[in-house]
Amino acid sequence: MRAHPAVQPPDQADPDLLQKAFFAQQVCLVLVLQIAAIALLGQASENLRALLPSVLTEMHPYSAISALLCVASLFFSEAERTKRMHWMAKILAALALLFSTASLLERTGVLRMHLALIVPGKAGAAAAGTRPAAAPVAFFVLALVLVFISATRPWARRIADGITIMLCFLVLVFASSAIFNAAGVPGAASDGFVSPETLTCLILLMLVIVCRRAEHGILSMFMGYGMGSKIARGLAPVILLLPIFREIARAHIEAAGIRRIKDPTAVLTAMAIVIAFALLFVLAAQINKMQVEIQGLTLRDELTGLHNVRGFNLMAEQAIRHARRAKQPFGVLFVDLDNLKTINDRQGHAAGSTLLIETAKLLQDVFRETDVIGRVGGDEFVIAGNFSASTIETAIQRLQTSAAERSSHTGQHYALHFSLGYSIAEVDSRRSLKELVTQADQAMYQHKRVKKAQILAV
Numbered sequence: 001m002r003a004h005p006a007v008q009p010p011d012q013a014d015p016d017l018l019q020k021a022f023f024a025q026q027v028c029l030v031l032v033l034q035i036a037a038i039a040l041l042g043q044a045s046e047n048l049r050a051l052l053p054s055v056l057t058e059m060h061p062y063s064a065i066s067a068l069l070c071v072a073s074l075f076f077s078e079a080e081r082t083k084r085m086h087w088m089a090k091i092l093a094a095l096a097l098l099f100s101t102a103s104l105l106e107r108t109g110v111l112r113m114h115l116a117l118i119v120p121g122k123a124g125a126a127a128a129g130t131r132p133a134a135a136p137v138a139f140f141v142l143a144l145v146l147v148f149i150s151a152t153r154p155w156a157r158r159i160a161d162g163i164t165i166m167l168c169f170l171v172l173v174f175a176s177s178a179i180f181n182a183a184g185v186p187g188a189a190s191d192g193f194v195s196p197e198t199l200t201c202l203i204l205l206m207l208v209i210v211c212r213r214a215e216h217g218i219l220s221m222f223m224g225y226g227m228g229s230k231i232a233r234g235l236a237p238v239i240l241l242l243p244i245f246r247e248i249a250r251a252h253i254e255a256a257g258i259r260r261i262k263d264p265t266a267v268l269t270a271m272a273i274v275i276a277f278a279l280l281f282v283l284a285a286q287i288n289k290m291q292v293e294i295q296g297l298t299l300r301d302e303l304t305g306l307h308n309v310r311g312f313n314l315m316a317e318q319a320i321r322h323a324r325r326a327k328q329p330f331g332v333l334f335v336d337l338d339n340l341k342t343i344n345d346r347q348g349h350a351a352g353s354t355l356l357i358e359t360a361k362l363l364q365d366v367f368r369e370t371d372v373i374g375r376v377g378g379d380e381f382v383i384a385g386n387f388s389a390s391t392i393e394t395a396i397q398r399l400q401t402s403a404a405e406r407s408s409h410t411g412q413h414y415a416l417h418f419s420l421g422y423s424i425a426e427v428d429s430r431r432s433l434k435e436l437v438t439q440a441d442q443a444m445y446q447h448k449r450v451k452k453a454q455i456l457a458v
Contacts, residue, residue, distance in 0.1 A: 017223050021211040028204040029071050035059070036067040039197050058195035062103030066139040067201045069096035073146045074208055079215075086150055093146035100143055104136035134174065134193035138202050141167045145209055161218040164209055171206045174199050179244055185251040231286050235279060242275065301375045303353060304360035312374025313433070316384040319372050320425070320433050323386050331387030331424045332433070333396070334440035335363070336448060338417040340379040359416060362406065366399045382437060392422050419448035 039059035069092050077089035145167060148160035174193045194202070213219045221232050299311030307315060316332075323330040337359055344352040356379070363373050363381060371385035387395070399418070407415035421443025425431045 036064040040064040059197035096143035100139040307374035332436040334444040335381040336419040337379040
């Protein structure tokens with residue numbers, strides 16, 4: 001018997017995913033804290049700077065301070081924090097805005113600040129002006145997100161989502177530049193927009209922001225139960241990485257393989273089309289799966305897994321049309337489970353539900369897979385299929401034998417007893433499904449009356 005899992009609203013966040021996202025946020029924040037602290041200490045101490053690899057000392061002090069302030073703001077803005085901590089988070093976000101603005105003004109030459117109070121000696125001068133203004137801009141946008149990240153009003157949430165998308169765009173530009181530089185793509189910037197340390201911190205902080213906005217904002221589609229959320233989670237990495245890989249391949253083909261490939265652009269275009277169709281097939285398969293699940297929910301009885309009234313009528317109509325085309329007889333068997341009300345009253349509705357489930361399992365074991373089985377009432381079942389009078393009598397005998405064996409071997413306190421009635425449409429008959437079901441129902445009630453009369457006579 002088919003089991004139906006509990007149906008969750010498609011836009012409801014999956015608690016397991018939220019828990020994993022929370023753990024990932026903590027890991028990212030700890031990494032940023034370590035990277036920024038090491039960079040800041042390396043800039044402040046010549047001795048320590050000499051001991052550290054050069055890649056860990058390229059981060060601008062203002063960028064390191066902005067990163068540390070952002071980490072603290074994100075820590076205090078977590079949902080379980082107190083209201084006072086949330087206000088502290090906004091103050092820290094404002095300080096991060098201030099430091100990123102000061103760094104931007106310094107690097108653009110509007111304001112010259114040599115960090116004399118923070119970075120002694122020549123370290124500050126060496127650090128200042130070695131990178132373009134990309135990092136301050138990114139940290140400014142990041143801090144701006146933090147100002148609105150805990151907002152509850154719809155307009156503030158929309159602002160937070162918009163700024164988050166802007167931040168993702170900037171970080172993707174920086175990351176793409178670094179990847180192209182590392183891959184040796186001709187024309188890529190030799191040193192990228194930001195230092196490796198700064199880029200790592202920006203990526204990690206961006207991931208934390210995205211996880212936070214995925215709990216309540218427009219990015220929540222990535223955390224839901226629905227099929228759309230599953231598709232988004234599956235395709236996001238492909239959509240993210242595919243353009244980067246294509247650009248790397250294009251650059252290398254044009255630079256080194258142009259003699260062996262006559263038209264590299266055409267080759268890459270064909271590859272993109274093939275990959276796009278592969279994604280289309282995956283998407284179509286997921287949508288078809290979703291449609292089957294939806295149909296199963298709307299056409300199936302939740303308790304037994306059998307067809308409900310709507311599902312039975314739909315499938316039985318198709319079956320009777322097929323029988324007419326194939327010139328085969330068609331029959332309907334109506335089954336009523338006796339004494340269900342008595343069992344519910346004496347042993348509780350749980351016992352009655354168990355009896356209904358066992359009846360459904362018994363019907364599925366006795367009848368063929370091609371037969372349409374439905375639960376059309378509280379204790380009423382209908383079976384439709386290619387039956388003649390003799391084959392349906394044989395099926396009834398198998399059903400009663402199986403019910404008797406179940407009652408004798410399982411040691412249950414209640415036995416399965418049925419009232420049965422059927423109707424047959426012979427070959428070339430034009431009787432409708434509704435007429436057959438009505439006649440079978442009437443025959444079942446006649447059988448029930450006969451059984452009651454026999455009991456009274458005894």
